[in-house]
Amino acid sequence: MGKSPVGLETSETPRELAFCAHAVLQPDEVFEVQDAHLEPRFSGRSLVTGEPGIRFDAGAPLVTVDGLPIGTVCVIDREPRALSASERKAL
Known part of the structure; x- marks a missing residue:
């Protein structure tokens, strides 16, 4: 899957490893x-x-x-966290 990375060395992840592959299965959330x-x-x-x-x-x-x-907009972090309601809405 192609990416526009900010803060990452890599720009692609194989689909079988990508978190985004799960996100496209739920197109309404x-x-x-x-x-x-x-x-x-x-x-x-x-x-x-x-x-x-x-x-x-x-x-x-x-x-x-x-x-x-057709794709996703994703954010990742090296620390566990949870989106706030406003962050979820912005994403």
């Missing part, structure tokens, strides 16, 4: 992983256990007017 170390779907992935050491991920699907998800 923000996908959030507050602590990837505690989430069985992600805890063993190299993006979590190695560099960049992802702990938090949130992704908002980009959806066409016809309802087709």
Whole structure:
């Protein structure tokens, strides 16, 4: 998946490793992983256990007017966290 990285060395992640692949499955809501170390779907992935050491991920699907998800806008952090209501709305 292509990315426009800010604060990351890499610009692409294989789909099978990407958190964003889960976000596009829920086109009407923000996908959030507050602590990837505690989430069985992600805890063993190299993006979590190695560099960049992802702990938090949130992704908002980009959806066409016809309802087709075509990508996501994602934010990640090396620290566990939760989106506030205003951050969720902004994303």
